[in-house]
Amino acid sequence: MRNFTCECGNTLYFANSKCLSCERVVGFISDKLTLSACEVIEDNIWLAYADNQRYKPCSNYADYQICNWLVPVTQEGKYCASCELTTHIPDLSRKENILLWYRMELAKRRLLFTLKKLGLPVWRHIPDKPHLRFRFLEDVKEDEYGQELTVKSTVITGHNNGVITLNLQEAEDASRVMMREKMNERYRTLIGHFRHESGHFYWDMLIQNSDILSSFRSLFGDERADYTQSLNTYYSSGPPTAWQTQYISAYASMHPWEDWAETWAHYLHIIDTLETATEYNVAILNHPMVNPLHDNSTSLSSFDEIYEDWCRLTTVLNALNRSMGLDDAYPFVISSKALEKLQFVHNVVRQQPY
Incomplete structure (x- = not known):
């Protein structure tokens, strides 16, 4: 993953939403694969220094701070190119899920950055080929009369016809380490899951x-x-x-x-x-x-x-x-x-x- 440079000369990292030196807001421009410092010129309208174009922050940026990508003002939708690919998100009434969702989206954006740099189709719709989509789901649990919650159904991480599904537990460090030990794996990471499941998608594609x-x-x-x-x-x-x-x-x-x-x-x-x-x-x-x-x-x-x-x-x-x-x-x-x-x-x- 490459780093970027703010207008003030400070180093910016892929996940940054603000420059810690000059405190300018920062946003990622997916078409140009660059992270840019921005000037807020009016409510939800930002001018990116990287290309002198106007953008609006992704709705998941403005509302939940789980994204740092920008949307061209000429685009009707409110979600960025990355968030548009997510069809299902966790239950946000559970506050702990917002952090887990953030980790999911950050790992996904890292994957998309690499795929795009490799010139692989991500957003292009290829005739007779599946469209890439993501679902972040959690196990369904039920409360047996005030007792400890038990798992009623389990979300299986996997890929099917372009849709990559990840169990939200993979974003919980303790749960992931427990599963790594249970499966006798020496390496198990969130980004590793995304890369693996994208392999199934590109097998279908290529x-x-x-x-x-x-x-x-x-x-x-x-x-x-x-x-x-x-x-x-x-x-x-x-x-x-x-x-x-x-x-x-x-x-x-x-x-x-x-x-x-x-x-x-x-x-x-x-x-x-x-x-x-x-x-x-x-x-x-x-x-x-x-x-x-x-x-x-x-x-x-x-x-x-x-x-x-x-x-x-x-x-x-x-x-x-x-x-x-x-x-x-x-x-x-x-x-x-x-x-x-x-x-x-x-x-x-x-x-x-x-």
């Missing part, structure tokens, strides 16, 4: 019924294998003994669709983290990190450059964490087969037709 489907199957396996049966087998028997030699994660071994989604998510981890490193001029042994995104998708760095710098960077990140007595920041070992799959994802992104 792989299904395409001329690279046979190449996908030769590398990831045949996605026509019964998904429910594969799921039941995975949870009853666990991953194959030597899954590390073939997959980026244990869950990737469950079914070719999950292998793709896990690999896709991992690729986005790499891209975003390397871009962040370049924003801070990180260099290892006098070797500056490559910025995989540059200015647009047509100038994507080569995969070899990206992976070599990723290995350098994660070696240092893990060493730093160990010095602090923390778990590895990057608890993965990439096998040659998993690396081949990452290369495939890179090629799909670079050559995508939209």
Whole structure:
């Protein structure tokens, strides 16, 4: 994730809604992928310094402070390009849900920023393809005569025909860590969920019924294998003994669709983290990190450059964490087969037709 600069010269970060130096209001312009300081010229009308255009704050910005994106004044709707993609939000009568909703939307906006920089279709409506949408739902609970609330129905995080559903509990740190331990996962984050589920969406967009489907199957396996049966087998028997030699994660071994989604998510981890490193001029042994995104998708760095710098960077990140007595920041070992799959994802992104 890149940083931005205020009109006063202060550094602005992606989530900022105000410059802490000059106290100007700040808003993100999605068409230009930039965060801009603004001048408030009248009620709900702001002039952005970045392009000298007029905008209004997203309704979720003005009403709930869970968004910092802007809407062109010429646009009729009151929601920004990101919030427009959310079709269901949590019950806001429960005040604790506003913070959880904010975390959901922030992680979603980070995902959208990376997807847009990669040149992938997000808001464009492709004929005969699903439209990307998000639902943030919570488990339905009932009170048994004043007793402790019990779960009546559980929201399953997943993707279906363009709609990504996330359980609100994933935005609760304690609940997410508990689930990580229960599922025996070393890595489980909110942004990781978004990236994984977006992988399912882009499989439908870029792989299904395409001329690279046979190449996908030769590398990831045949996605026509019964998904429910594969799921039941995975949870009853666990991953194959030597899954590390073939997959980026244990869950990737469950079914070719999950292998793709896990690999896709991992690729986005790499891209975003390397871009962040370049924003801070990180260099290892006098070797500056490559910025995989540059200015647009047509100038994507080569995969070899990206992976070599990723290995350098994660070696240092893990060493730093160990010095602090923390778990590895990057608890993965990439096998040659998993690396081949990452290369495939890179090629799909670079050559995508939209």
